[in-house]
Amino acid sequence: MNSTVKEIAGGKWWKVDFHVHTPASMDYGKESREPEKEKQVTPKEFLLKAIEKNIDCLVISDHNSFEWIDKLREAMNELIQDNSNIAPVIIFPAVEINVMGNIHLLAIFNIDVEVRNLERIFGQIGFDEKVLSTTKSMPEVMEIVIKNKGIAIPAHVDCPSGLFETNSASEIKGVLNVDELLAFEVIGSEINNQIYKDSKRKISYVAGSDSHCIDAIGSRYTWVKMGKPSIEAMRLALFDNIDGVLRSDFYEGNPNDLKNRMFLKYIEIKQAKYAGRRAPLHIDFSPWMTSIIGGRGTGKSSIIQFVRLILDKKEELPKALQKEFDDFVNISKNRTELGMLTDSTEIRACIVKDGLEYNFIWKNNELYEMIGGELEKATGLSERFPIRIFNQKQLFEMTKDAQLLLQYIDSQWDSIGWRKSLDSTKNKYVDCMIRINNNNIKVNEKKRKEIALREIENKIKVFETEATKKVLDSQKEILIAEQQAKSVYRKYEDVIDKSIQLYKSVLELSENSLNIDKLDKESKKEIDQWESEINTFILNYKDAYEKNQVSFCQLDVWFSKLKVFKNKEENQIEMNNIINELKEQGVDDIDIYPVLLKQKDDLLKELEEYIRVEQIDEELKQERMTILEEYYTLIQQRYENRERTVSSWNEAGNLRITLLPMGNMEKNEEVFRNIINKQGTTFSSDILERNKEEEYSGGIVFRLANPENGNYLENYKAMCEELTNRNSSTYGKKFRAHLNNLFENDYSVENEIYMWLPEDLVRLELKTGRNKYISIDAGSAGQRTSAILTLLLQMSKEPIIIDQPEDDLDTKNITDFIVKGINEKKQSQQIIVVTHNPNIVVNTNSEQVIHMEFAGGEINASHSGALQDFEIRDAICDVMEGGREALESRYYRITKALE
Incomplete structure (x- = not known):
């Protein structure tokens, strides 16, 4: 299949060229410049061109011939044998019939019908080889095709040889009266025939290339939704109209391209208490609509609980329902103990987002993500994959506690980014307040230092009055003069001491006589002369010393009479007066003045560091x-x-x-x-x-x-x-x-x-009439549930899983709200529903239906597929009350195809 997603469970879109001719048509090659060469194309070349154009299904509709059907089938088998990776092109055998009145009709049959049977059917239409036309009317031919389980589609109805180009109103009316008329091949955008408009028939429009040369294959085509290509699948798709067919003229791209859609691809359970014991229980989900059906006790809701577990969605449950979930995920030690898990339970899930697959594994009560072939602990699933899960009880609880809606209201806008901005702003505010508090401490410290400075300056001012300053300055000068006088005293005191010592030494030395009797006369004469001079010096020194001895003794008296000491006494009297005055100002120590000056300097330096605190405070x-x-x-x-x-x-x-x-x-x-x-x-x-x-x-x-x-x-x-x-x-x-x-x-x-x-606060009201509302508390359970469910389906394009939404709802509510809502929303989001109601499955044209059974002590998915599958239709009829009626009611025009 041609798809950007390799595997899509259930119904998916197949690229179908509804009108293709081969060299078996007599007019083949008419579109080519070299018609004869064109007719030499081989079946393999023909198919390779279709593969090149990414065509999934070819409706081979030659004029009145089935000659190339088997040729193409054989060629396709050979291509697959030569290349097992090649995507097979499905061949729908068909024929373009020239009906009486020169109106063309496409008769399409199942892919496995033998050519001999096709020729037998063709023989029933009364084809006249002479006039190359049927002898029967268009409605008659259509009934024969339909009776033989084919699909009859009037070809190129708005062009020559088309139904609406005929002048026969009766013929048009006759065709429109064919009950199983499902589609027209339309070349233009719309059919403007008034008879057709008046009929109000719901007919699908399909497109085909009507190719008569190989290059024209796939030039026009139709996307058809089918599980697997078959005539039954095509019939249902045509009946479903825009939910089943999309013409290439009006749809760009590939509807299977799901790169912008997030969806749960599958879940697999191993070794749970009642699931996956003998073999893993594997459930594939459609990216569009999946219905899980089955009788009571078959484990339908258990599948949703397993999904809730691996997606970590417990916190989204109302508190009243969390206990039920806790019981489910309990590890059961025996058959009687509550719990669906065992020590060996392993759950796997795959989520597709932006075209990429994310694989998760839950085991040992931990969730892991497969990244680069390695398991790493998974985090942030709710934010990364906001899949919503609800059950009927949860829906009803939401009608009782409207505040539960806030989380879904907030999922519609960037509340996660907003929350980050809010937290960031809160952190900034707290940080700012910490800095304000710290700065306030500095402001207070600054104020305390300023007060201390003012007190010191007040004390210093006492020292710096005019009178005080004069006395203090005098004291400084007197102290200096006193020091100088004492220096002189110490000098002369030292001189006198040394003079006395010298005097005593001289006397002592002069009194000592020396014996020189052995010297010669001449030497004695010289010594006597020298000694005479010395003695004269000694006598002069003794005389001088004795004359000044009185002065030496009066040094202290002389020194004490210096005026500087008198000045000091006078200054001290003045200082005593100042000290008494300072004591009155609180200053006990006159010597504190220089200390105060230093303290002032220190405070001024410290306050320099606080200059900006007020400015910072304002900032x-x-x-x-x-x-x-x-x-x-x-x-x-x-x-x-x-x-x-x-x-x-x-x-x-x-x-x-x-x-x-x-x-x-x-x-x-x-x-x-x-x-x-x-x-x-x-x-x-x-x-x-x-x-x-x-x-x-x-x-x-x-x-x-x-x-x-x-x-x-x-x-x-x-x-x-x-x-x-x-x-x-x-x-x-x-x-x-x-x-x-x-x-x-x-x-x-x-x-x-x-x-x-x-x-x-969120307040809910139910609409009861035009512009009439009542409190939701006054509504019935059905009204409340259908209203909240309708709302949830509107909320976003994220996947939504709903467990048994039909409880408390009547058939009208299901049709008016659930079915309508699902049909509108499944085009843009994945919807998974567990249901007992066949109308939900059938009327939403569920792309994937999973039939659950409980057998051999285990939950099993016995069948899965699209509505076209007989096993699925049988299951709907067998296990869902009113299932057959629902199928027949929806597909009343093609009931035979459902038998």
């Missing part, structure tokens, strides 16, 4: 406001996207949805109480108040849901500001005190209030 406050505006914009975006989705849904169906922003008071109360750590009913009058009738009547949460000014967002902003205003008098004193205490001990609580996003 951070502005950043905070910018982030809050981003946050408010995201809140508004959520509401607008939800409201846009709800509005589009309200345009169709019988369910009206109303979205109340921040209106889910029960949930919002719960979340707010968690933020402020006050559960129960404490502060009810401030948070959410109830009146005597137990109706909500006041409090923060109530006002959020019922803004007085009608603007929920402005009301929300004001509420956040009010809650975090420590001086607000709006609330009760105890509530205010509780909040302020929280803020004081944990500044993150304030952040949580600003980042608290109250939930919206």
Whole structure:
């Protein structure tokens, strides 16, 4: 089969050229420049050209001849033998009959009918070789073809030799009265014959090349939906009209090209408690519509539970139904224990997305993905593959808890990207508030240092008054002069000490006489002369010392009388007066002045590091406001996207949805109480108040849901500001005190209030008449379920799996809502339905029908295929109440084909 997806289960689209001539037609080659050469084409060349054109099925319809049917069959077998990879071209034997009145008719028969039988049938139509026309009318010939299980299609009806080119109104009416007339071969876009329009017949239009040369094969063709090509499959496809046939003139591309469609391709179960024990239970799904049928207890719903398990969809179930699912996925240790799994259970599934296959394996309570031939733990399936699964109980629960719809409302817009932006904004806000808090610490430190600096400067100022400064300056000068005087004193004190020592040494030395009696006279004479001079020096020194000895003794008296010491005494008196004054200013130590000066310098240097804290504080406050505006914009975006989705849904169906922003008071109360750590009913009058009738009547949460000014967002902003205003008098004193205490001990609580996003409320109403609605709670179970199901079918193009939607529904609801909805949506999304109702299977023209049975202690898929398959039709009749009636009712014009 020609398809971008190699294997499509059940019905799929086959490329059919409905009108092909071979050299067996006498006028073959008329379109070629070399007619005689054209007639020499071999059957293999003929088929290879069809393969080149990607044709799946050829309707070989030579003029009044079946000569090339067996030739093409044999040639096709030889081509397959030569190349096993070649895609076989299916040959539908047919004939183009020239009916009385020169109207052409295509008579198409099953692919395996022998030529001798075809010739026998052809003999029944009364063909006159002399005039090359039948002796019977078009309606008569058609009835003969149909009676012999063929399909009769008037050829090129809007062109010469076509039905509507005849002038015989009776002939046209006669053809239109043929009950099993299913299709016309049409060359143009529409048939403008008034008789035909008045008949209001639902007839399919097909296209064929009417090729009379090899190159024209496949120049026009029709896509036909069939499981496997057969005359029965073609008959049903033609009856289904646009759901069964697509003309090449009006459809571009390949309808089997599913690269833009996501779908569950198959699931396979091994070693479950009641499935896949002897051999894997393998279920293939159609990318369009799959119906799973079977009697009670055959495991139909179990297949959906296995799908839910491998797709990790438990959290989407209402809490009331999660226990049932938990029981299903329990590992059963014995026959009596609940659970469908064993220690050895393995589930495999394949999902196709963007033309690629993704393979998953569940085993040992872990989900893996096959990547590059290796198993890796799978993550994020819900986001990557948003396949939706519902059962009837779940649908009904959704009518009781409309909030469950929010997740599906949010699936219609980029709520995942929005959530990431929201989380990012929250993180930015928290980070900004941390920096604001840290900067506030610096601001406070700066203020403390500024206060300390002012105190130091005040103390320094006491030291730096005019009088104090003069005394302190004098003290400095006196101290310097005193040091200088003491230096002089120490110098001369040292001189006097050394002079006394020298005097004593001289006296001692001068009194010591030396013996020189052995010296010669001349030497003695010289020594005596030298000694005389020395003694003169000694006598002079002694005289000088003794004259100044009094002065030496009076050095201390002389030094103490210096004026500098008098100045010092006078300065000290002044300093004492200043010290007393400083003590009155709180300064105990006069020597602290230089310490204060150093402290001042140190503080000034430290404050230089805090120069920008106020500027940074302003910048951070502005950043905070910018982030809050981003946050408010995201809140508004959520509401607008939800409201846009709800509005589009309200345009169709019988369910009206109303979205109340921040209106889910029960949930919002719960979340707010968690933020402020006050559960129960404490502060009810401030948070959410109830009146005597137990109706909500006041409090923060109530006002959020019922803004007085009608603007929920402005009301929300004001509420956040009010809650975090420590001086607000709006609330009760105890509530205010509780909040302020929280803020004081944990500044993150304030952040949580600003980042608290109250939930919206969804309200559902059923349409009961034109512009008349009632609360969904007032509707019947059938009304409620059909309404919610209709809505779910509108929601998106993602696959949807529904388990027994017909429960609680009457036949009219099934026809009006389910069948209609499925037929509209299966063209754009995969739909899988477990059902007991034959009308769903038959009237949606389910491309894949899976018949489930329980035999040998195991769930089995006994048959699967399209409606054309006899086994499937038998199963519908046998296991589905009213199955035969449903088939006969839908296909009343071709009932014989279903026998």
